[in-house]
Amino acid sequence: MRVLGRLLLLPLVAALVLAEDNSIEPKGTPRCxxxxxxxxxxxxxxxxxxxNCIWQIQRTTDETIRAIFSYFQFAPSSSCETESIKVYDGPSTNSTLLGQICSDTDAIPILESSSDSLTFLITTNSVVFTRNFFVFYYFFSETDAVNCGGELTGPNGTFTSPNYPAAHPEFTYCIWHIQTDKNSKINLQFQDFFLELDQNCRFDFVAVYDGPSTNTGLIGKVCGRTQPSFESSSNTITVVLSTDDSNSYRGFSAEYTSIPLPAPVQPDASLTCSSDSMTIVxxxxxxxxxxxxxTQLQLNDPSCRPVVTDSIVFSFPLTSCGTTKQDDGQSITYTNIVSLSPTGNVITRQKSLEIIAKCKMENNSTVEIMYITKNNIIQNITSVGRYDVSISFYDSDSFSNPILESPYYIDLNETIFTQVSLxxxxxxxxxxxxxxxASPQPDFGSPTYDLIRSGCNKDDTVVTYPPLEHYGRFKFNAFRFLRYFPSVYLQCDVVICDSNDTDSRCTRGCISRQKRDISSYLWKTNAVVGPIRLKRDLRSAGHSESLTKAEAEETPNLQQHSFYTLSFVVLISNIIIVVAVILKYHIKHQAGYSYQKLQSSY
Structure with a gap:
């Protein structure tokens, strides 16, 4: 009976897919x-x-545009120079380039616009061939986004699509990053899988990537009814679920297990980069x-010698040993060369070899790239690191004494001095x-409040200081969120530039959404600090200043019986005030969260 039910279900699913396929583009829609x-x-x-065709997507609401290029078929043997899809964050092809899609793109591009429009240009070459592309887009806000995805660690685990085994929500977009122990690989098995059926998985799909991100390394894209399984080549794998707004089914249930790998073979050469140094082994x-x-090895600066143990190790600061630096406006690259000089004056029978080591700083991380030339053959070795960035509060504009207490108790309207350090x-x-x-929650869920956005001060008490070497500084007046959230957290996006570039993002300051002529910057990082709490929260708990912060938060407020009557009167007064505020709130039709600035009574 179960087999018969599935056979009866397949025509219905196919009919739904055909109905959606026929409703994708109404007649009269321009093809170019x-x-x-x-x-x-x-x-x-x-x-x-x-x-040479341009599509422009314009939103009228305060939402984000997400465009999913779920299928693309270019002409055979085409290249990025002759055929591509270029996606721009703005109303024209002069706007910031978000990404480029070509025949060798090893991913399913999902791009989001930070402005009120998104533009994509498709260019084809002169080869006679019918190219096919499928793109769907939608507007979304953070409050509407489906809560799913996340980080999965440990030797094994399970996860499911949202609402499983009920139908998944429309416009679902989830990313699961799975990481197991080093020297292992991952086996991913879907026990139950039911997404919309389509030959090319254009509408709803699961994409699996062999690595820690969705940029490259696509293992496969699946949809329909199946039980797929995948295996990674390392200890990281990434799973993406994307759906449209029709034909929702129950999604999937999956589990992963780790498989030990044989002991790694010592590589011929390796490279490690950090914010401070470069290490070549x-x-x-x-x-x-x-x-x-x-004895025949040397860097650009021959005076920098290696340490020789079981291996030969060059380890040196990024700006020493003849390292060169190049800023292309989107990333900063540090380069050094290990050269090997053959012996002999006239002839040699030794292979000439040159190792070019590059530390490329971009995308919230430090990406190391090493090229090894062996008789005109180039080998590529990569690894990943991160910028070392921190954020702290200080007691004055001298920024000499950091606030070490957490939570940081402060009066309303008192100035908070903040420094981001690289x-x-x-x-x-x-x-x-x-x-x-700013947010009252450490996960920065709703509500949030902008202090600075795109380099522009959004709060009238914010004062930013000019960039100073490795420090970004600003100050603002303390506030609290309404509805009695006790804490305030800060999260800052930080851009790092070459100080020798007089026209970098760091020197251009405030950029409004209308100024689309600003060149892009592909990498940034962020830091979180908090919480901030009001001193009156500390004092209202009936504590002396000699108590610890843990006592201030956890010790009960013990009042004498003689104050009970006064407390009751204050409670009734507060209720009357709250009712009056609520009535005024509804009269003015004010919705959502906000913040309130109060004059300090201390």
Missing amino acids: GASLNQPSKALAIELNADA LSKSYLASLGYDE HSTDPNLLVFVDTCI
Whole structure:
């Protein structure tokens, strides 16, 4: 009976898919470019040779535009130079480039606009071939977003799609990052799987990536009714669930297990980068196979010598040993070269070898790239690190005495001095505070309040200081959130620039959404600090100043019986005030959260 039920169900599913497929684009929709403003839309695009078509998506509400390029078929043997989809964060192709999609793109691009419009341009070459693309987009707000995804660690675990086994919500977008122990790989098995059926998985799909991100390494994309399984090559794997607004089914249930890997083989060469230094490790056996030893190695600066143990190790600050730095407006790259000089004056039978080590700083991390040339063959070795950035409060504008207490108790309207610090050995860097938001919750769920946005002061008490070497500084007056949230947390997005670039993002200051001519910056990082609490919260608990912060938060407020009557009167008065405020609130039709500035009575 179960088999018969599935056979009866398949025609129904196919009919629903066909109905959606036929309703993607109504008649009259331009096939080469369009201006769109619907809250959501799917586009099945068919183009031939020599096309140059622009689609512009414009939102009218305060929401984010998310565009999903779930299927693309370029001409065979095309390249990014001849055929591509370019996506821009703004109303034209002069806006900031969000990303480029080509025939060799090893991912399913999902891009979001930070402005009120998103534009994409499809260009094709002169090859006679019918290209097919599928794009769907929708507007969403953070409050409407489905709560799903997250970090999964440990040797094994399980996870499900939202609402499983009930139907998943519309416009679901979830990312699960799975990481197991080092020297292991991951087996991912879907025990139950039911998403909308489509030959190319254009509408609803699960995408699985072999690694820690969704940028590259796509293992597979699946939909329909199946029980797929995947295996990673390392101890990280990423799973993405994306759905549209129709034909919702029960989603999936999955489990993962870790599989131990054989002991790693010592690599010929490796590179590690941090905010402070670069470390290059070469194996002795590798050098011996080329007919060299460690005495013949040198960096750009020959005076920098390696430490020789079981391996040959060059470890040095990023700005020393002849390291060069290049800022292309989107990233900063530090480069050094390990060179090996063959012996002999006329001829040599030794292989000439050059190791080019690059630390590329971008995308909230430090990405290391090493190129090794072996007789004109280039090998690529990569690893990932992170910027070392911190944020602290200070007691004055001298920024000499950090506040070490947590929570930080302060009076309303008292000035809070804040400093973001970059810990790096490169003196020619600037730190710019791009965005800072406040929230009563450490996870920065609703509500939030903007102090700084895109370098623009959004609160009238915020004062920003000019960038100073590795420090971004600003001050603002203390406030509290309404509805009696006790704490305030800060989260700041930080941009790092080369101080020698006089036209960098760090020197341009406030950028409004209308100024779309500003060049993009691909990497940033963020830091969180808090909580801030009001001193009156500390004093109202009936504590002396000699008590610890833990006592201030946890010890009960013990009042004498003689104060009970006064407390009751104060309670009744507060109730009357609250009722009056609520009536005034509804009369003025004010909705949602906000913040309140009060004059300090202390």
